[in-house]
Amino acid sequence: MSLAPRQQNILDLVRERGYVSIEELAQHFAVTPQTIRRDINQLAESGLLRRYHGGAAHDSSVENTAYTMRAGQMRDEKRRIAEAVAAQVPDHASLFINIGTTTEAIAHALLNHRSLKIITNNLHVANILSAKEDFEVLIAGGSVRSDGGVVGQATADFIKQFKVDYALVGISGIDEDGTLLDFNYQEVRVSQAIFENARKVFLAADSSKFGRSAMIRLGSLEQIDVLFTESQPDEAFTRLLSQFKVRLEIA
Template identity: 30%
Template structure:
């Protein structure tokens, strides 16, 4: 017997909650073209069946969304990340002081900056340190602190204290997910607090995120961003994804694939940082 409309809707609600981490009553109501009361009944049924956990204004998946290690993420959307990194590197001007977050896309940016001259780079990520440690024309500042193994990033009060002593021309941030209204979504509250502080210390704020991360909220820690920030993504991002950001005053750059930027050959793999 085929599922009823309500059963099919509940299965789709469950899929959405598992994929994005959260399901909002208002968003689900608009998506399915039913009343908020109908959605609340669906959520109540899924909660009673032990398949969802209710939250204020919606529900969340019971199964925690697993956080991938930096090494696992390095191979994801590889061509998109390299194209984004190349565009971001072209923004950096000689004589500037820039701040690099941890993350695989920002790590790819650090690789592109190996040819830079007269540049100061501060970073919280081991990948950027690995890429730039032997580049004599780039002065590197390590914002040390407590190492978080999964993200290969320094976090905590020591990192935050080091940030307070510097200002930057540009900051390039990574994200597990990014939304137009919420900002950057991450698995760890220490990371989101740090990203907020990083954004406050820079004149220009960039978030580097490939298309699959746009509109996603797999975790429950958020970093709000100041007005006027720039989202750098890939041409694969849909018009609907992009309009959600431009409608809130975010500058969105969609870069071209690498082969259309004059680099038809497969680039060298990103280096693996030690450990996960």
């Protein structure tokens, strides 16, 4: 495909940074947001980048976007999803919360709850929720990553000691056949232990996760009780949710 100079520069910036917002690109190239949206649409239709609400990203099936980039992506959508998840969690409940920027938003949304017991392998989640005196927060041991995630066999073994009311989980990608995907096999082993030891599993996934590729198989939508997202999935995903009897909550 022959690209216009601005489109090539957009592609180079997105590949370099992982994610760039429409506002940033419009300012950088001194054009309107509408012009940038047209460029992004053309690049996305050619499979050169991935279009998101408010920006564009370069997705890889073998490496996740950097944490700082993920934290800035779809922030308002994650907040809405987090509030919807928190609204379904009663006071005095026990919870698993795994790694991810969406689950960190959920942690903030839970701060108005009372007497929660939380087991997590996310240092950011532990830091947010430990501020509440009536919460009990247990942090799993293991190897600490730069994004605050704790992973490894010791982490999975710690999780397996518990049986909790709810697992509040995020995911990197959901394949078209309903497979839940992630990038790190150690993280996946911990998330699998979380799925297996919760009475109900709530999956929080913004619309960018539908159809996104990642190379490690975590599980299936069939293991999920409720899926929280911010917009209606396409018809194929909606059929899958119905087939697997997953309740859909649109934030």
